[in-house]
Amino acid sequence: MLFCTLQYVLFLSLILAVYWTLPEGRWRVWLLLVASFDFYRRWNEWLAVLIAATTILDWLLALAMQRCHSSRWRRFILVFSLCVNLGLLIAFKYANFLIDSLRDALQHAGAEASLPVLAVILPIGISFYTFEAINYMVDVYRRKIPAERDLGHFMLFILFFPHLVAGPIVRAKDFLPQIKRPKRWHWPRVGLGLWLIVLGTFKKLAIADRMAPFADPIFAEPGVYSALAIAQGAIAFALQVYCDFSGYSDIALGSAYLLGYKLAINFRLPFLAVNMADFWRRWHISLSTWLRDYLFIPLGGSRGSRWRVCRNLLIVMTIGGLWHGATWNCVLWGFAIGVLLVVHKLFADACRGRERVNALLQSPLGTAGRVLFTFASFVMTLIIFRTMSLSDTGVMFARLFSGSAGAAMPMPVAGLYATIATVFFAHLLGAWLVKHPLAVCRFMVRIPPPAIGVATASVLQAALLLGPAVSKSFIYFQF
Amino acid sequence: MSKAHARSRHFRAGVLWALATAAIGQIALGTLIDVGLPEVRDPEYAHREHLLIEQTRQRDGRPLVVVLGSSRVQNGFDAEAAMTATNQQARMFNFGIPTSGPYLERVWLDRLLAKGMKPDLLLIEVLPMHYNARRSPPDLRGLDGARLSVGEMAKMPKTVESVMGPCRRWLVGRVIPSHRHQAELRERLGIDADAPRLPRHDASQMIDAFGFQPRTFPPEQAARLRRLSHVQYDSCYSEFELSVPQAKQLQASLELCRANGIRPAILLAPEGSEFRELVTPAMEQATQRMLTECRERYGAVVIDARAWMLDPEFFDMHHLTPWGARLFSERLAREAIVPMLSGFANAAKSNTLNQE
Numbered sequence: 117m118l119f120c121t122l123q124y125v126l127f128l129s130l131i132l133a134v135y136w137t138l139p140e141g142r143w144r145v146w147l148l149l150v151a152s153f154d155f156y157r158r159w160n161e162w163l164a165v166l167i168a169a170t171t172i173l174d175w176l177l178a179l180a181m182q183r184c185h186s187s188r189w190r191r192f193i194l195v196f197s198l199c200v201n202l203g204l205l206i207a208f209k210y211a212n213f214l215i216d217s218l219r220d221a222l223q224h225a226g227a228e229a230s231l232p233v234l235a236v237i238l239p240i241g242i243s244f245y246t247f248e249a250i251n252y253m254v255d256v257y258r259r260k261i262p263a264e265r266d267l268g269h270f271m272l273f274i275l276f277f278p279h280l281v282a283g284p285i286v287r288a289k290d291f292l293p294q295i296k297r298p299k300r301w302h303w304p305r306v307g308l309g310l311w312l313i314v315l316g317t318f319k320k321l322a323i324a325d326r327m328a329p330f331a332d333p334i335f336a337e338p339g340v341y342s343a344l345a346i347a348q349g350a351i352a353f354a355l356q357v358y359c360d361f362s363g364y365s366d367i368a369l370g371s372a373y374l375l376g377y378k379l380a381i382n383f384r385l386p387f388l389a390v391n392m393a394d395f396w397r398r399w400h401i402s403l404s405t406w407l408r409d410y411l412f413i414p415l416g417g418s419r420g421s422r423w424r425v426c427r428n429l430l431i432v433m434t435i436g437g438l439w440h441g442a443t444w445n446c447v448l449w450g451f452a453i454g455v456l457l458v459v460h461k462l463f464a465d466a467c468r469g470r471e472r473v474n475a476l477l478q479s480p481l482g483t484a485g486r487v488l489f490t491f492a493s494f495v496m497t498l499i500i501f502r503t504m505s506l507s508d509t510g511v512m513f514a515r516l517f518s519g520s521a522g523a524a525m526p527m528p529v530a531g532l533y534a535t536i537a538t539v540f541f542a543h544l545l546g547a548w549l550v551k552h553p554l555a556v557c558r559f560m561v562r563i564p565p566p567a568i569g570v571a572t573a574s575v576l577q578a579a580l581l582l583g584p585a586v587s588k589s590f591i592y593f594q595f
Numbered sequence: 596m597s598k599a600h601a602r603s604r605h606f607r608a609g610v611l612w613a614l615a616t617a618a619i620g621q622i623a624l625g626t627l628i629d630v631g632l633p634e635v636r637d638p639e640y641a642h643r644e645h646l647l648i649e650q651t652r653q654r655d656g657r658p659l660v661v662v663l664g665s666s667r668v669q670n671g672f673d674a675e676a677a678m679t680a681t682n683q684q685a686r687m688f689n690f691g692i693p694t695s696g697p698y699l700e701r702v703w704l705d706r707l708l709a710k711g712m713k714p715d716l717l718l719i720e721v722l723p724m725h726y727n728a729r730r731s732p733p734d735l736r737g738l739d740g741a742r743l744s745v746g747e748m749a750k751m752p753k754t755v756e757s758v759m760g761p762c763r764r765w766l767v768g769r770v771i772p773s774h775r776h777q778a779e780l781r782e783r784l785g786i787d788a789d790a791p792r793l794p795r796h797d798a799s800q801m802i803d804a805f806g807f808q809p810r811t812f813p814p815e816q817a818a819r820l821r822r823l824s825h826v827q828y829d830s831c832y833s834e835f836e837l838s839v840p841q842a843k844q845l846q847a848s849l850e851l852c853r854a855n856g857i858r859p860a861i862l863l864a865p866e867g868s869e870f871r872e873l874v875t876p877a878m879e880q881a882t883q884r885m886l887t888e889c890r891e892r893y894g895a896v897v898i899d900a901r902a903w904m905l906d907p908e909f910f911d912m913h914h915l916t917p918w919g920a921r922l923f924s925e926r927l928a929r930e931a932i933v934p935m936l937s938g939f940a941n942a943a944k945s946n947t948l949n950q951e
Contacts, residue, residue: 122774303603303604303606303607303610304602304603306610307606307607307609310613561601561605563609565605565608565611565612569609569610569616570616572616572617573613573616573617573620576617577617580774580777581777581781
């Protein structure tokens with residue numbers, strides 16, 4: 117069930133009506149669990165059963181770990197849980213990738229290899245809920261949180277439908293206490309939830325889906341288009357992937373707000389980032405913080421020699437790339453991001469203590485230049501991410517940097533430029549709003565309710581009209 | 596009143612205003628589409644109506660012949676070939692729209708008359724399988740009620756199928772028109788003016804200026820299409836019992852013809868031998884009884900063309916190939932339309948588009 121469909125609107129409305137009618141406590145938790153199971157079951161019943169089964173196993177293992185006093189047994193249980201969770205992830209998502217890579221390697225080495233291709237269906241959202249299960253098990257192992265005693269509560273943490281298929285990746289320490297907290301209908305929160313759903317729908321239908329026709333043909337035939345068209349296609353894809361995923365996250369957050377829950381913010385005006393490190397503090401925040409807490413820091417983090425830190429960055433971002441998809445393009449994309457982070461770190465280290473350089477970089481012009489450079493760097497990496505193969509990536513970069521002539525963008529580009537301007541000004545407005553929260557609050561309570569209502573309904577109407585007849589699936593569903 | 600309470604009240608008013616505005620906006624748009632934007636509500640019909648208006652723009656005194664019917668007519672009546680075969684004695688137009696049955700034919704006729712378009716001769720297709728009371732009528736089963744106005748919905752035969760299917764779709768179309776009529780609204784607003792054309796537009800472009808839509812399929816698809824036709828329609832031929840509500844729809848169309856001075860004719864369109872063999876004696880008798888009544892009460896000429904064409908002229912035993920359509924149209928024009936037109940020859944009446 118896609119978020120931007122009538123089916124989801126009816127589903128959410130029904131759940132909300134029943135949820136707020138039920139008395140506080142267990143009934144509501146089980147209602148959300150049944151709803152979440154039904155939400156996932158619509159894709160594949162057996163995979164829904166599989167997720168439920170692995171969730172129950174993790175719940176049991178965490179309880180066992182809590183009762184166990186031997187650190188060796190605790191470690192064993194943790195490793196066992198990681199093996200089960202990562203094993204399933206590898207079996208469903210990476211098995212064919214590994215087999216294909218092995219076959220190619222053997223063929224390159226001159227050996228004949230007839231390895232099988234596994235007929236497996238990728239469970240939607242497996243990367244997300246695997247990471248959630250891992251963060252819970254690790255936190256219980258580190259004794260940061262106690263193991264959850266209530267199976268219903270734990271299952272809701274993993275299966276809660278707003279974040280089930282494409283995040284945000286929630287942390288047990290943030291979510292589990294919310295289940296126990298009494299919830300009441302709170303109009304400001306309901307208003308915020310509704311507004312986030314409308315905004316997310318607008319981002320998805322009116323921007324992301326309208327950018328796809330600019331990007332798709334360029335990436336489908338990379339050898340045909342001119343350098344300008346390739347640049348336009350890559351920028352269109354950057355806007356598409358941002359509005360697609362942040363739109364999804366907004367709807368997830370809004371849906372959770374309506375049910376009295378708060379999920380982690382996933383995007384914070386990423387295209388205003390002044391460098392790559394800043395970018396990853398603003399883009400897919402729930403993943404980047406997960407990678408930081410459960411991978412980068414355990415590897416040593418920023419402690420140790422410069423080489424060690426750079427190595428950690430490269431390892432973490434390459435794994436982050438692999439998390440996005442079982443292709444060499446995704447691996448290379450993650451590695452490229454890692455290289456950019458390393459370059460930034462080295463540059464930042466080099467600038468330390470150079471006041472004139474820092475003053476120049478901090479000036480309005482310098483800041484604008486850094487924002488532009490960061491955006492351009494990210495768009496370049498997206499070419500690796502979006503192309504179908506490494507050879508296509510090579511072709512696109514070769515044509516882009518050699519200024520090749522070729523076919524122009526097959527669509528009139530006025531729409532693309534209008535969207536770039538819209539997203540840019542929306543970022544500036546967002547930055548102003550973030551900078552002046554009190555003024556925003558004061559302003560909000562002064563806007564007459566009819567104006568808020570008309571504005572919200574107009575944005576929704578615009579989204580419904582501008583969106584394509586058949587909305588594309590969310591890009592991050594495939595991860 | 597505390598600040599928190601005031602804030603809560605403010606947000607409550609905002610949320611309720613948003614929900615109310617969205618709901619009222621949708622219902623207002625739905626009403627506008629129902630009443631004032633028929634081309635958004637039913638673009639398929641509107642496209643044909645536009646073509647018919649174009650064809651009848653020049654008042655040259657020739658009588659106008661319109662053939663109402665289903666996809667069998669749409670793919671089977673080549674109006675241009677028929678006109679050529681009759682030395683352009685009349686202007687002819689194919690008003691075949693897929694899934695049409697007695698109810699929709701009445702709706703189309705109502706709309707044409709409301710627009711001031713009064714053909715001199717109207718051929719109404721009758722598919723006997725649409726009149727089986729023991730089966731859910733194929734024309735209502737899959738009917739998209741959102742194409743119809745509230746007034747037209749009121750005239751629909753009240754059956755379980757019409758309530759469950761068309762009425763539900765009509766309701767969706769009126770309550771959330773932005774969802775149901777999105778493509779048509781976008782087209783109307785010119786949102787996709789620069790975008791590559793959608794397949795739906797390509798389909799409407801395949802309809803020629805006289806309403807004929809020739810359809811060809813690769814020969815390897817013939818068996819699949821034939822199977823599909825049998826799956827869809829075979830059950831309608833068995834255990835036949837004449838449906839009174841469906842027959843009343845046909846009679847209502849004939850009554851409209853009489854009231855507006857239109858000469859009616861009933862066309863039993865060609866069908867392949869596999870479908871003709873499915874017609875039981877009971878079905879044939881009931882059909883003939885109904886047609887006899889139409890002939891006697893409304894003076895409708897009955898043209899039984901079911902066996903006119905050989906099987907190779909169909910691509911699925913149900914719809915004619917373009918070549919089959921040409922042969923059928925020429926024969927229909929020569930053997931049925933021209934004799935009926937003889938009465939008009941000397942009348943020289945102003946008979947075509949009357950949009951006053």
